[in-house]
Amino acid sequence: MRRTTLALSALALITTLGACGTTSSDQASTGNGGDGQSQSSGSEQTFHQISGLVSQTSNTMDGKQTVTMKMEIEGGSGAQGSMMSAMGGQTCQLDLAASEMSCDGAVPVVMTEKAIYIKMPGAAQSGKPWTKTSTGSAGTTGNMGQLGSMRQYSDIESMLPEGSSIESTEQVTLNGEQATKYEVVTDLSEVMSRSGNSVKGAYELFQKQGIEELRKTVWIGPNDLPMRVKTVTPKMEVMGTEVPETTTKITYSGWGEPVDITVPPADKVQGA
Secondary structure (H helix, E strand, O other): OOOOOHHHHHHHHHHHHOOOOOOOOHHHHHOOOOOOEEOOOOOOOOOOOHHHHHHHHHHHHHOOOEEEEEEEEEEOOHHHHHHHHHHOOEEEEEEOOOOEEEEEOOOOEEEOOOEEEEEOOOHHHHOOOEEEEEOOOHHHHHHHHHOHHHHHHHOHHHHOOEOEEEEEEEEEEEOOEEEEEEEEEEEHHHHHHHOOHHHHHHHHHHHHOOOOEEEEEEEEOOOOOEEEEEEEEOOEEEOOEEEOOEEEEEEEEOOOOOOOOOOOOHHHEOOO
16 A cells, blocks of 8 residues: 555644544444454454464555545543534545545545645535645644544554564454454554554553554455454543543545545635
């Protein structure tokens, strides 16, 4: 897959805005109860070493240049939790070949290699509902540094870096399709000592918070493509604000299918 900062920047920004919230439960998502009902068979092959899982999945993803991702975050409390619930889920379409992304939800976002466009609630009254920020601006760079771990959702090598290990596997049904469910633990000390700088940056914030490991659940379909990733992030402090433990879920669909991404015209963008 063409490695790009597209998903990193947009997803980090969306998270900063609190634009992802609790939506449907796992039971409603799977149609089989919980995070997938156990079955006797799933993907054609099951991996027990993280290197084999990453290599095979990455090779398959290389042949797909488009995907749709539904984002959900469960957690938060008080005003923060209320904001997340009000914002609801965000569904993003990615075109990796064109380096473009479009996210629909309470706060629509469009991103290209050069700029992020955000449509804030109530801004339509001005006739120019979109704001534009250069992806090279200081503010955007800061968001990427603080929330760089969001890159993992479009890059399997960042999602499951060196220092991760598979604790267990299970054959399940997810959304009516067979899949292999992997429980993965990532040792942050191992990541920082063994992984490249681009991956280290995505996990640096967690280590600075004294977090020693992160846990992920990854569902891989019989076509060796990700179907869902669930990450549990321990409680930590970000920019002086305490963030409770959160569970982030990304559900993938439409690998290789056409996507519809429209960059806002200049007459709809403030300051353009």
